Amino acid sequence: MFNFGIEHEVAFVDLTGNFVDFSRANFADFNQIIEALPEYVDEIIHLHMGDAGIRKKRWYIEGFERYGMDEEFVECVPKGIEIRTTIHTSIKNTILELNESFCLLQDVAAKFGLIPVLISYNPNLTSYKPQPPFNEYELRELQAYPDEQTVNIYMVSYGPDLNISLTDLPVEKVIDIGKKLNYYSPYIVPFSYSSPFYQGDLWEGLSVRTFIRTGKRAATRVFVEKPEQLISSIPTLTKIARLPAEIGRIEFKACDSCDDFSIYAGILALLKGLILDASLLGREIIPNAALHQLSAQEAFDNEEIFAIALQILQAAEIALGNDPDINLLVPLKNMLEKRETPAHQLIRTFKNLGSIEQTLIQTYPNFR
Template sequence: MRGAARYGIEHELALVRPDGSLADFTVLGHDEVAAVVAQLPELPGDQADLRIGDAGIRRKRWYAEGYERLGEQGELLRFEPKGIEIRTVVHDSVEATEAALAADAVLLAEVAARHALRPVAIGHHPVRSSYQLDPPPNACERALMASSPEERTAPLHMVTWGPDLNLSFPEAGSDPAVLADAAAKLTYYSPYLVPWSFSSPFRDGRPWGGLSARTSRRTGARPAALAYLEPDAPLLPTDPSLVRHAGIPGEIGRIEFKAFDAVAVVPGEEPADGCGTGLPGALLSLLAGLLRDTTLPGRRRTPDAVAHRRSALRGWTDPGTRAGSQAVLDAATAALRDELGHDDRLALLRERLGRRETPAGRMLARYRSGGGITGVAAQVRPAAL
């Protein structure tokens, strides 16, 4: 992709109560999340870059993320939240994008604390593995679910959290073939990109045996990357989707990577001490370099579910996954060598790859030392007699 890149991040966060339990869709009402969002500022100038949606829930940079239950005529009956999402407007640099997101994350944490909630970055629900529509979907909802692969698998997103990292290259134009090729490249290399973000080693209340339950269950059924085309552009018939029509003019030309686990932006979001911040910006640089690169030939229109499951289970202990991660990092570094600002961020990724260090590894170490599982209420031990 040629020309200057522009960047944005959509940052999904789970919410934890003071006793350590996850405030999920079984106990968290939309009114509770709406009360937090109501105390956050609305900046009308943001809306040129941000899609609001028909229900009006997404009017701000912060909004309740979850599942809309519809009536027979398509009207909104209720909204079942899974947490809060923060999204940035489009910025001309990784630094500005990450700084804006960090400022909004700090403000969210301050406001959420007034409501006895703490935002945390975890990739998969630590206790529940499914979200059941109750009552079952009606005819209108079934028709919506049949309208696209993503609508069909939408309930799965209720037990997972992860960022959408967005890039666009205005000088590259909006040719559907070019945009689809970029998304296909990210899709092919996704199993080697995602290990840096792994933050879901727990499922059903215990370690599940790997590092990313989110990747193992979700990528393949849902997209790794999407490209947004002009409203009249033809769409490739893939399952899951590789391209879709832009909902607002500002989305045209956007390339969105959707397969990372949730990663912390500010220290309070960390699921374990020592996970560190700086990953969102580093991953944006990695994606920008991979899209700049002209040497790596791999392309896939749909994610390789087997490769993702292997990566999710073994991470960088798998030689093939480790070699693939090294290859994409080397290619991105070479492609960005003449662009200022990316070196330190890519160095962070190189250090973590060298140590085979992921947030999931830190979470497991914390668990093994008696620190418990983020999102699972701490057990109160009886006093000694």
């Protein structure tokens, strides 16, 4: 039996169209939204709560937690709000919950003058510079966790974790699937591309987020139960599960954010098909940064990217067979046929309106 979940990061603009990031907002600005959203106390078995008390709900402030020299939590520097679904046995129910949670977030955020928008890389700022600078304790913590050393990238990028697991699968098989998804990631992620802006203008490709982050941050993460099951790598492929529900979970972390959740459904169905598939033999512990950068610039216009994307889509279809989830692949097939990504629409809108902010306000059309 498969289990599914989604963690979806949401960026915002204010009523005047300004992009709201850590340079414009503080923790309290976002926390008033979180406080007004419902809390489902029985979900602690599904969702990691963390040590700082920020992740109590399906929605929480996504950002970077700052600590003092006494190791006490000081503040969370915000970049947006993350929505987490609970664990579901069907992709359909996962997407339904995500839709419901997004609608609630949108309604509450509107009361505080914020509008959710789609973007996967900060359109204005290129990195995060902590103020005040990291203290000695924070520096030691960052050095202990290689992925955390890329906080300057993390704080200006937005993307989902698409979570999938097959119950009672041996850990060796789960890790092998993680390696497989690492290998085929450059051909999967174009279906999600949504970061064609950089430093206030159009970038030369379709996903500046993918171009900058891959090789520095994980494309796939596998949660294991025991320390001896960990594989040493930078970025890290494996991580100790923080609660029983995480054991055996595969997080596909390489995608850009999407404002059409049917794309998430399609990618989850694709991942499900790739887990079931036995014909594709590519494996990598560390994602291929150069190939991701090529994909980020050219996507399906590149013949190799197009051909292998078509190959894995067909392999997933064969593996799914009579599974109804095969129908969820339709949005991906349509994009591949047109050789388009979501970023193409963002670029067209920008060229028509001449403003990144006005372009962003046009996103999430199904929720306006």
